Amino acid sequence: MQVVATGLPDVLIFEPKVFGDARGFFFESYNQNTFQALTGLSPNFVQDNHSASAKGVLRGLHYQIRQPQGKLVRVVAGEVLDVAVDMRKSSPSFGRWTSAILSAENRRQMWVPEGFAHGFVVLSEFAEFLYKTTDFYAPEHECCIRWDDPTLNIDWQLTAPPALSAKDSRGLDFLLAPCFD
Numbered sequence: 001m002q003v004v005a006t007g008l009p010d011v012l013i014f015e016p017k018v019f020g021d022a023r024g025f026f027f028e029s030y031n032q033n034t035f036q037a038l039t040g041l042s043p044n045f046v047q048d049n050h051s052a053s054a055k056g057v058l059r060g061l062h063y064q065i066r067q068p069q070g071k072l073v074r075v076v077a078g079e080v081l082d083v084a085v086d087m088r089k090s091s092p093s094f095g096r097w098t099s100a101i102l103s104a105e106n107r108r109q110m111w112v113p114e115g116f117a118h119g120f121v122v123l124s125e126f127a128e129f130l131y132k133t134t135d136f137y138a139p140e141h142e143c144c145i146r147w148d149d150p151t152l153n154i155d156w157q158l159t160a161p162p163a164l165s166a167k168d169s170r171g172l173d174f175l176l177a178p179c180f181d
């Protein structure tokens with residue numbers, strides 16, 4: 001496993017060591033010891049999630065203002081642009097975003113710490129997205145920032161308007177959204 005920096009110091013990309021042979025491939029998609037050795041962090045993952053989406057589907061930007069979730073995200077089919085936004089007022093990178101292409105091919109994982117909003121858009125015909133979270137889903141604490149917020153001005157690499165859930169089409173402006181202290 002190798003760590004690659006992103007545009008934000010606390011958001012990290014992991015590239016697993018892949019063992020290919022005549023049968024196919026093998027890699028450790030998560031190893032607690034390796035993760036700790038590489039990051040100094042020991043997240044306690046309590047939930048695994050799996051979603052599937054068609055091209056142009058954009059999910060986000062989501063976070064839980066209480067019971068915040070750190071997320072270790074990856075793609076097992078297709079390709080997405082994954083985005084994290086720092087929502088921590090005390091952070092030097094407050095209000096900044098970073099993005100990375102995650103795909104079944106590059107097998108990259110992104111670590112999105114607690115205190116960040118997260119979203120992704122599907123760039124391939126279809127994508128399956130898997131992630132581990134450090135706290136449980138708590139819809140009563142969920143917040144959603146609009147994907148096209150003018151302050152954040154995220155480059156989603158879109159050529160057409162995205163497909164959104166009803167909830168995501170009612171996302172808040174970043175400037176009105178609750179933040180972490």
Ligand SMILES: Cc1cn([C@H]2C[C@H](O)[C@@H](COP(=O)(O)OP(=O)(O)O[C@H]3O[C@@H](C)C(=O)[C@@H](O)[C@H]3O)O2)c(=O)[nH]c1=O
Binds near residue numbers: 059062
């Ligand atoms: C996220 C989640 C949803 N659900 C249910 C609620 C709803 O009926 C259905 C779909 O939920 P959503 O529309 O919120 O799913 P989705 O838009 O995929 O939400 C996810 O988006 C990405 C970007 C994230 O970062 C995740 O943390 C999560 O917020 O699944 C759960 O039961 N548990 C969960 O952990």
